[in-house]
Amino acid sequence: MFGLGLYWQGGLAYKKSQEEAVAQLQKKLDIAQAKSEQVNTQVVTRIVKDTKVIHDKGQALIQYIDRDVVKYDSTCIVPQDVIDAHNHAVTLDLPSSLSSIPPKTEEQPKPQSATKTSALDKLKNSIHMPFMGKDKQ
Amino acid sequence: MRSILLLAVSCFLLAGCAHKIAIPVTVPFPTTPPELRQECEALSQLAANAKLSDLMITVTENYIKYHECKTKNQAWNDWYTQQKEIFDAASGNNKKK
Numbered sequence: 001m002f003g004l005g006l007y008w009q010g011g012l013a014y015k016k017s018q019e020e021a022v023a024q025l026q027k028k029l030d031i032a033q034a035k036s037e038q039v040n041t042q043v044v045t046r047i048v049k050d051t052k053v054i055h056d057k058g059q060a061l062i063q064y065i066d067r068d069v070v071k072y073d074s075t076c077i078v079p080q081d082v083i084d085a086h087n088h089a090v091t092l093d094l095p096s097s098l099s100s101i102p103p104k105t106e107e108q109p110k111p112q113s114a115t116k117t118s119a120l121d122k123l124k125n126s127i128h129m130p131f132m133g134k135d136k137q
Numbered sequence: 138m139r140s141i142l143l144l145a146v147s148c149f150l151l152a153g154c155a156h157k158i159a160i161p162v163t164v165p166f167p168t169t170p171p172e173l174r175q176e177c178e179a180l181s182q183l184a185a186n187a188k189l190s191d192l193m194i195t196v197t198e199n200y201i202k203y204h205e206c207k208t209k210n211q212a213w214n215d216w217y218t219q220q221k222e223i224f225d226a227a228s229g230n231n232k233k234k
Contacts, residue, residue, distance in 0.1 A: 028227055032227035033167075036167045036220055036223050039216065039220060040216070043172075043173065043215060043216045044170050044172050044173075046212060047209060047212045054201055054205055054208065055205075058197060058201035062194055065190055065193045065194050066190065069193050070190045072189050072190075073189050076189045077189075078187055078188065078189055078191075080185070082192070083183045083185065083186075083192070086182070086183050086192065086195070086196070087182045087183055090181070090182050090199070
């Protein structure tokens, strides 16, 4: 009887400790969920606010173009190639003519010593220096 | 005989300590708000024979779309970083290397 009682007591104590652990974890999760909701609200509020600012500034810029840039429409004609280049950049479709253009290669840097020597020679030739070999002749 | 019985009872009693029940609480990762799941808008193209002002307006509109998209992207990154910190802290995975 004593042994059985001890076993049940142990079982009850274990169950109680498990329940306490679950309750503690649940409390922790509730706090985490509240924090998570708070982050959601903050982020969404920021998106709405920033998008409105961007939209408003953009509209102001468009109004400025409509007011101040329109006057150059007649004097500055946009070539069709510029329009095509813009549209190709938007869609990232390369124009067919681009395949015939060779890829741009980087220029090899000239050796600096050669450049310096030639500059020095030019300087020597331009300046009269009696102590140099040339004038001794 | 008596000692065998005592041993059996002891084993029976200690068997209760051997098994550990998993705590039935799971931590789900939070769902992204719908505002963060929106795709970026497609860029505008110019019509043929567009004027200078049309070009400028289209370019400006495309820049606006870029800035909106950048804002959403930044917000998504911030949202994920903060939610992961909260999730790791709640689930006990916040071990720093």
